[in-house]
Amino acid sequence: xxxxxxxxxxxxNEEGYLTDFNQWTKEIGTEIAxxxxxxxxxxxxxxxDYIHDKFKKEEALSIRGIKKSGVxxxxxxxxxxxxxxxxxxxxxxxxxxPKSCI
Amino acid sequence: xxxxxxxxxxxxxxxxxxxxxxxxKEDIWKITIIDQYKTHYYQPGFLFLPFDIxxxxxxxxxxxxxxxxxxxxxxxxxxQIIPDKNEIILDNSKRLNYDILIIATGTKIAPEETEGMxxxxxxxxxxxxxxxEGAKALRNKFREWEGxxxxxxxxEMPIKCPVAPLEFAFLADSYFxxxxxxxxxxxxxxxxxxxxxxKPKATEALHYLxxxxxxxxxxxxxxxxxxxxxNKIIDYEDTEIDYDLLVTVPTNMGDxxxxxxxxxxxxxxxxxxxxxLQTTANENIFALGDCTNLPTSKAGSVAHFEAEILTExxxxxIEGKKLKEEFDGHANCFxxxxxGKALLIDxxxxxxxxxxxxxxxxxxxxxxxxxxRINHMGKMxxxxxxxxxxxxxxxxxxxxxxxxxxxxxxx
Numbered sequence: 001x002x003x004x005x006x007x008x009x010x011x012x013n014e015e016g017y018l019t020d021f022n023q024w025t026k027e028i029g030t031e032i033a034x035x036x037x038x039x040x041x042x043x044x045x046x047x048x049d050y051i052h053d054k055f056k057k058e059e060a061l062s063i064r065g066i067k068k069s070g071v072x073x074x075x076x077x078x079x080x081x082x083x084x085x086x087x088x089x090x091x092x093x094x095x096x097x098p099k100s101c102i
Numbered sequence: 103x104x105x106x107x108x109x110x111x112x113x114x115x116x117x118x119x120x121x122x123x124x125x126x127k128e129d130i131w132k133i134t135i136i137d138q139y140k141t142h143y144y145q146p147g148f149l150f151l152p153f154d155i156x157x158x159x160x161x162x163x164x165x166x167x168x169x170x171x172x173x174x175x176x177x178x179x180x181x182q183i184i185p186d187k188n189e190i191i192l193d194n195s196k197r198l199n200y201d202i203l204i205i206a207t208g209t210k211i212a213p214e215e216t217e218g219m220x221x222x223x224x225x226x227x228x229x230x231x232x233x234x235e236g237a238k239a240l241r242n243k244f245r246e247w248e249g250x251x252x253x254x255x256x257x258e259m260p261i262k263c264p265v266a267p268l269e270f271a272f273l274a275d276s277y278f279x280x281x282x283x284x285x286x287x288x289x290x291x292x293x294x295x296x297x298x299x300x301k302p303k304a305t306e307a308l309h310y311l312x313x314x315x316x317x318x319x320x321x322x323x324x325x326x327x328x329x330x331x332x333n334k335i336i337d338y339e340d341t342e343i344d345y346d347l348l349v350t351v352p353t354n355m356g357d358x359x360x361x362x363x364x365x366x367x368x369x370x371x372x373x374x375x376x377x378x379l380q381t382t383a384n385e386n387i388f389a390l391g392d393c394t395n396l397p398t399s400k401a402g403s404v405a406h407f408e409a410e411i412l413t414e415x416x417x418x419x420i421e422g423k424k425l426k427e428e429f430d431g432h433a434n435c436f437x438x439x440x441x442g443k444a445l446l447i448d449x450x451x452x453x454x455x456x457x458x459x460x461x462x463x464x465x466x467x468x469x470x471x472x473x474x475r476i477n478h479m480g481k482m483x484x485x486x487x488x489x490x491x492x493x494x495x496x497x498x499x500x501x502x503x504x505x506x507x508x509x510x511x512x513x
Contacts, residue, residue: 014302058376058397059367062258063294063324063338064215064353068368074324074338084322087296100264100295101399101433102304102447102455 005031017091021055024094033092040092044080046071051093061086061098103132106416107190107200109180109359111137113145113493114391114405115206116168120495121413123170126420133172134198136190138179140165143234144488146402149266149438151237152244153277160485162234168493180207183363185384202386202416205372207359209262209392209400211236213352216257218328228330228348231270232262240349244277249286250346255335256293257325260369261354262392262400265447267291268298269438270349275315276440290318292335292343297321301454304447307471311439354400356393371395376451377427379412386419388412398431398451406492407432410503413495432505434460436481444478446470450505456512461500463509470510 003012006027011019016032018024029048033040040048050071054061063086066077081088090097106122108115119135126133147161169175179193183203190198211232213219219228229243230236254271261267271291278284291298291312298312298319299305312319323337334342356370365372365383373382374394381387390412391405398404408429415425431451438444446468447455459466467476491498 057373059373059395060260060397062260062369064258065368074326078338084296086294086324087322097300098259098295099300100259100293101435101449102265102268102299102301102308102437 015091015097017097018094021094029092029094032094036088036091038081038088038092041080043072043076044092047077047080047089048093051089051095055093055095061090104130104201105199106131106133106202106204107198108133108135108204108206109137109183109190110206110208110357110391110393111135111139111142111165111169111175112206112208112391113402114208114393114409115204116142116165116493117406117409117495118204118206118390118412119169119173120493121409122416123172125413125417128172132174134174134176135169136176136178136180136192136198137165138177138193140177142168142493144485146263146488147485148231148234148237149269149273151234152231152240152270153273154241154245155273156485158234158238163489180359181362183359183365183387185363185365185387188386200386202419203384203388204412204416205360205365205381205387205389205393206391206405207357207393209354209356209371211352212355213350215353215355216325216328218330219350219352221328221330223330227333227346228328228350230350230352232266232351232354243347247347249278249283251288251290251344252347252349253290253292253335253343253345255323255325255348255350256295257351257353258294260400261351263435264399265435265437267293267351271298271317272311272315272440273438275317288318289316290320290343290345292320292323294324295321303454303456304471307457308445311473315440360393367395369395375427376431377429378415378425379408379429380415380419380425388416388419396431399433399435401433401435402488402492403434404432406498407434407503409495410497428504430504432503434501436477436484438478438481439473442478443473443475444481445473446477446480448505448510453505453507453510453512456510458510460509463506 010023142165144161147156150156181191225239229240278287360366360370372389374389390408392400434448449455458470460468
């Protein structure tokens with residue numbers, strides 16, 4: 001499946017998550033955020049940087065990890081990405097959604 | 103003499119001891135395994151204990167039975183690992199040196215991480231079923247419970263055996279039907295993820311199970327606290343869910359030994375190379391089983407596949423050869439769906455569970471991602487396989503350590 005963000009065609013899965021992180025750019029992230037009705041502030045991008053760091057180290061993402069990250073506290077995380085923050089932040093970051101095994 | 107030390111005599115550690123005892127030259131290598139507990143639990147059985155399907159006797163044996171006699175078995179609490187000195191300090195201040203260390207200290211529930219969970223109602227109307235004590239206490243509660251709101255809840259990921267809470271919900275549906283009080287029990291499944299099933303193919307194939315069993319689903323629920331006075335769980339968006347009986351899977355964390363030794367991540371899991379099983383911090387320390395931070399399921403089958411690959415890599419490490427980058431995250435899990443049926447899933451880091459046949463492509467006899475009675479028989483037979491083959495480090499015939507794509511319906 002393909003989708004076009006910021007005039008760039010990228011591979012996405014059924015739910016709109018990028019399937020190849022190498023295709024991600026900040027412009028694409030901004031466009032995905034717009035679709036999710038989220039306006040990206042510096043604070044939002046700091047969270048995205050943190051998610052990228054975890055993704056590159058192949059470490060699992062969790063709400064607790066966010067809490068311990070020192071980037072934001074959880075209430076703030078909900079304010080920055082309202083309505084399922086982990087799900088939305090990972091989509092904007094261009095990384096897979098946190099999953100169970102089935 | 104050189105020393106190879108294994109920390110933890112659970113599923114993964116016991117398997118490694120059994121593998122290595124026949125592979126390492128006994129005039130050169132002394133193998134030691136350390137664990138403070140005397141009992142070896144059949145952890146998959148904790149799922150069945152609350153429903154009186156297994157007895158307490160069926161899920162525990164003496165750990166000693168499964169440690170080869172050539173292996174030095176120390177029953178002592180481990181205080182600290184000091185990687186710079188290749189040294190282990192035990193609780194009794196005794197010190198032990200190692201040339202190679204294998205960490206297999208598993209994962210534990212940490213209910214104290216959530217406010218109100220371990221308050222006065224813990225094991226009264228708030229239960230876990232990931233410990234022997236929790237599963238047994240819940241069994242006693244179920245025996246007298248007359249119905250109400252049953253909430254099955256996952257605190258946060260990752261958890262050991264990620265499908266167990268779903269299996270619990272399915273078995274609860276069957277159990278209360280058999281008890282004749284299903285109409286008095288309201289079952290709700292609460293998850294921090296965006297669905298009970300989160301992978302697209304599994305959702306498509308399996309969502310009917312929740313619908314047909316009348317199990318309600320609450321998703322994206324990240325718990326902030328348990329209000330045990332008013333029997334509610336409350337999340338960070340102030341969503342409230344009422345319960346009469348809360349069965350929760352608390353936060354899972356690695357052993358506190360890992361934290362004391364400075365070897366863990368946020369959750370005390372050990373950062374480990376996902377293909378070689380060498381820890382990222384020290385080249386003579388390896389890790390397998392639930393204690394690692396690998397992005398695969400924390401499950402016995404995973405430990406079994408890892409043990410086969412790690413054994414080879416330990417031998418290569420000793421010979422000074424390059425480690426094999428072979429582990430692919432392979433997991434193979436039976437999922438009870440109630441009423442004497444089960445599913446089977448087989449997957450790895452990159453391949454999500456799909457339909458197919460297993461272990462013989464096109465033949466089976468087990469079917470993947472589909473309910474069947476024979477899958478349930480497989481799950482029940484697994485207890486025998488566990489005690490008699492798996493922890494003894496025996497290869498399970500026709501099932502390879504890495505996942506095969508043969509017999510799977512791939513697009």
